Structures are given as structure tokens and as C-alpha cells.
Amino acid sequence: MGEGPTITTIAERAGVSIASVSRVLNGLPTRQETERKVLAAAEELGYVRNAVARSLKSRRTHQVAFAMADVGNPAYLAMLREIQPVLKAAGYRLVLHSTDAVVADEIDVLHSLGERYVDGLIMVPLRVTEAHLTMLATARAPVVIIGSVPEDTPVDNVRADSRTGVRLALDHLHALGRRRIGLVNGPLDTVPGAARGAAYREALGALGLPYDEELVEIGDFYRAEGGRAVAALLDRVPDVDALMCANDLIALGALDVLRAAGRRVPQDVAVVGMDDTDLAAASWPSLSSVSLGSAERGRAAAELLLDRLQYGEREPRLVTVPPHLVVRASSGRAGAEEPEGNTS
Amino acid sequence: MGEGPTITTIAERAGVSIASVSRVLNGLPTRQETERKVLAAAEELGYVRNAVARSLKSRRTHQVAFAMADVGNPAYLAMLREIQPVLKAAGYRLVLHSTDAVVADEIDVLHSLGERYVDGLIMVPLRVTEAHLTMLATARAPVVIIGSVPEDTPVDNVRADSRTGVRLALDHLHALGRRRIGLVNGPLDTVPGAARGAAYREALGALGLPYDEELVEIGDFYRAEGGRAVAALLDRVPDVDALMCANDLIALGALDVLRAAGRRVPQDVAVVGMDDTDLAAASWPSLSSVSLGSAERGRAAAELLLDRLQYGEREPRLVTVPPHLVVRASSGRAGAEEPEGNTS
DNA sequence: CGAAACACGGTAAACGTTTACAGCAATGCG
């Protein structure tokens, strides 16, 4: 773990100047003899370029940060899984920030762009505050936001269309004959929470169903919280016949509680989740879910950022990824999805 | 996105030398008046320290790399989720490397330590080759390996005890009366594959059951692959009454195939997975699984690395994390579905 | 054959910090 060789060590060994060493290492035109000597010396000494010194001079770190609330959330994970290879292929390293949904942490990340340890940032803010917007306006490196920001924010923006997503789910449930469709949402001051709440109301309108406040319950985007919210909802509105859940974790919580309450899914209550995570396919019963294209959003964000890193200044772009509904057992016809004969 | 202010800009603005600016910024003793001027100037200009220049001088990047095959794998994810906050609390950033289980990529990561863009590395190699060992011996930064390495490898090492883990599972299945217990394993040239294969054989011996090659099927550590392997196994040995799966994804594949084949779980075939991931609790039926303490291993690795970064040279340490069995429906009594009070 | 063009390679400055060292003013003390 000694203090590895530097360009100077090599220069001495090869009997040339450090400039020549640098040139050889960067593939700039050099006499064959010099090249040979330098490469030989580098090889013998096991030389590896110091990335920090390089970055200082070149003002490029070849690192990109990805900041989201929690890697454990499968929706973010899906993004990460797409972002990583795209960056890697372009020669960038990925610096991961978990902000635990704490606004101050997100602001911190934006602020730390000034430290210039990354060339750019992809961020999925849970809520967008005034502080976010100020920081974004003066950010010291290119930023791509996944989630909605106001029109005039000077950053690239990738959005899901949860409005259409909720609409797809409600159309589906309506087509199944459900009329008392509840919404189990996350906090309304979060970007997804607000969007999904509004979309729900709108979709009901389009279907000619009344908006009934009783049918809406706010919890948080986690399984246990979702379960609690569903329990409260069942208590208040026993005749609910379908649940639109604002994400898959909430939906899993819903399944837990419905099972404990002796309601059959989907016969008594149909359930639709959102994000179409791995968990949806693995759950019991398997969970219908609206895919908001997490993976596609991740990929789009990475590509936007790389494009900007490569070509510099240009108009901010907006990419909207279309949703689609994946129907599984939790809202299929009873048992239709699964072979019969399996009790347990 | 302009060229932010530097220490020099501030020095001019405050009418002091760059040394004084640096001292103030680092909290070294300074006359109050100077301090005031510097802080005022820094504030007005929105100064942020350049991390790259800082690292070059201090030879510390405050970054740590974590390299594993695939973030999508819940076992690695569990590690990541523990590692991240530990590092963050200690002031380190996390650089993520996905190696896609390609040996060359792993070697690459080890080699790139020479670039000194991180202060240390936590790696989960899928297989440990000669090349790994050579690189580890000459690594230019501290490394912690999660998984087994030979005794004399000069790195900190965190191990799971899959031997005991498999033993727990087989004892459990044996206690349920199962006698034809199959093993669905991943490739034998991987660290976990080899360990689990050997452990299976040993545990059978301890239980007085014969080792029957027919009952062992090798696939890969993924759901679809696992399914294929199970299908082959069922075909060859129709009277198998329990499946020990080398990880949870394989076990999910097993559930898929068993369901399609009309075998009831757990009545006809009991299934036990390994790693106790989120998926196990969410699956249908919920999956018994041997927890190898992924989260604990992640935490231990992070702590070992931080310790070494803080205190420098010392003996390599070995930490072994004990496994435990989590019994759920797939090997419980028929229909014994417990509502999981689990968050996620 | 001499001048111009060219191909290489060395010197030194720069990137933005930290820090050893020296300078200098103010203070303490004999």
C-alpha cells in the first residue's frame, strides 16, 4: 500500500521529461523509442494514473451523482439499475446519495455540487421546495431532475405521467364493475402524492363516478403505513370494492390487512399498486400494478445528463415517460391468473 | 454554472492572503477581524471548497467504493443499505460499481484503486481467482472482502456461514419429516455455490441421509434459471419432497414451476430459500428462508473499513456473521399464513 | 549549401488547496 509511482518516477526511470511521459500516456504523437521507454518504465513500476490530479487539471471528474430518498425503494432501485450501466459505458463512475427523504439532505447534495467532485447530478426529489428551486437555479453542475419541476427551472426534467397511470388503473377497475374505489395515498406534500391524488379525482370524474372524501386515506409510502391506512379505510367505508394504492409497498400493506380482515382479493376487493416493482410479481396474490416506467426514466435521465456533459449548454429538455398497466391476480377475474388447486 | 470562486477570489475580496482564508475555513486560530472578513467574503461569493484540489493535497478523497455483481440482487442491496448510512455518518461518499459478475470487471476495480479516487473498497467477489489474490496483495488502498478469501490474504474479511445456514434449513426440513430433499444450486465455481453445495452434502451426512447426486441440480442464481433447474429436477426425481434453494430468487423460480406442475407448497414439496430478502416475505406462498445476515455483513464490512481508514495499518481481521432460519409458509404447516408485521 | 519547415521533447505554469517556514508587531520580563 506504498506511495505508488508518479509520472515523475517514470520520467526518471525512462530518462525523459514528465511532459513526454504524459504525452505517451495520452497517446499524443511521440517518437517510437520514447514511447517504448516510457511504456516499459510504466509497466515495470506498475504505474496507474492519479485520477485526482487529473481531475484537478482537466476539471472533469468522470463521476456523476445519483440522489434519491432510499435505495431500498424498488422504484428508485429500478432507476439505479438502468442509470449505472449507461454511465459506466460512457466512462463515468456513480456516486450514490441516499437522502432518506430529508429535504435538508437534498439541498445539501445540491450545495455540494460546488465541491466539484462530480460532473453532474441526477436527482429524484420527494418534494420540491423553494430552496430546491433556488439551488437548482444556481447549481454549479448540470442537474437532471426525475419528477416534476416548474416550467422555467433551468434543468433537464424527466417525468412520469401518473395522471394517465391512475386513469389506466381506474378505467380497468371500472371495467371490472367496481364502483367504490378507494385511494390509499402517500403524503400530499410529496410530488407523487400530490399528483396521484389529483389524478384520482380527475379520473373518477371522467368515469362519471362521484368523488367521495371518505374513500381517500393518506398514509406513507411504506408497507406498514399503507396497511394502517387501509385498515382505517376499511373501518370507515366497509363497502369499498377496490383499492388504488399509490405505490406497490402500500399495496402489499393492503394485501396484508385485507387478508387479516378476511376479505378476498380480488373477489371482494380488487387491488392495484403502482410502480410495478419486482415485489408485485412475487406477492400473494400477484399484484396488478401501474408501471410508471422507472427503468425508462432512469435511462432517459442518464442519457440527458450524458448528452449535456458532452455537448454543454443547450435548452433544458423535458421527457415524459408513458405509463402502462400490468394486470395480475389482484385485480384479475377471481383466480383467473393462477392455476387452481393450491390452497395454503 | 460559471467558474465558481476560489480561495484566491476570496483572499482578494477580503484583502488577506490565501493562507489566511484556508486557515479560517479550516477553523485554525485566527484573529477575529480576519475571520470575519473572510467569512463575509466567502458568504457573499457563495464559496464552496473544491473537493478535488483538497483531495490532491490531503491524499484523502473521502470516498469509498462498493463493488458487487448486481445491485438488483436483494442480498447485495441489503448490504448496500447498511453500508451507505455508516459511510455517510463518517463523512464518506459511496461510489458504486456493478461488475455483472464479470471477473475482468472486478479485477478492473481493484486495479483502479491505483487511481486513488477512493480511500478504500468493499467488494463482494462472486468468485475469487488467482488474479484477485495477486491484485489484493498489492492493492493500493484498504480493501474489505465480503465472502471467503484464503487465510493469508492481507485484507479484512467478512464471511457468512452458509454451512451452518444450510444445516439449519436441512434440520428444519428433516424435522418436518422430509427425506427426499433436493438442492437447487448456482454455479459451483462461485463462492456461494461451492460453499452451499459442500454444506448440503455435509448436512445430509449429519442427518444420516444419503447423498444422492440425482437430487442436486445446478442452474444460476436467477429466478428463471432457478425455475428451469427445478423443472429438470422434478422431471428426474418426481418423489422429491423438499427443495433447498441456494438463494431466494431460485426459490421464487421453484415456486413458479411447482405451481405450474400442480404440486402444492408446502404439502407436496416444502421450499426453503436463502438470503431472506424482501421478496421472501412478499411471495406466494411466503417463503421460508435462511438469512445469512446480508445487512449485518454490510455493516461489519463498512465498520472494518472505516476502522482501518482511521487507524491505518493493523492485522487483517476476520468477522463471521451467524445465519438464522426464518420459517414462513413455504415450509410451515399447510395454510399457516402469518400476517407479516414486516415493513420494508 | 543555406534557409525554411518540421518533428520532438524539455521547461514551466497552471489547476485549487494545505501547510512549513519566516517575518513582524505586540507583549512580557528582567
Next chain:
DNA sequence: CGCATTGCTGTAAACGTTTACCGTGTTTCG
């Protein structure tokens, strides 16, 4: 009052690269 001590501050070197610029030796061509 002079000297040592103390407390700050400035100068400059260093971290390991890249690169502009210039000098040298060789080639080319009139």
C-alpha cells in the same frame, strides 16, 4: 530599554497531472 516570547499573517512549495511555448536537431528544397 532591550530581548525573548507570543500570536498572526504572508510567501512559497507541494500534491500529480496537462499543456502552451520554446529550443534543438533533422529534413527538405530552392
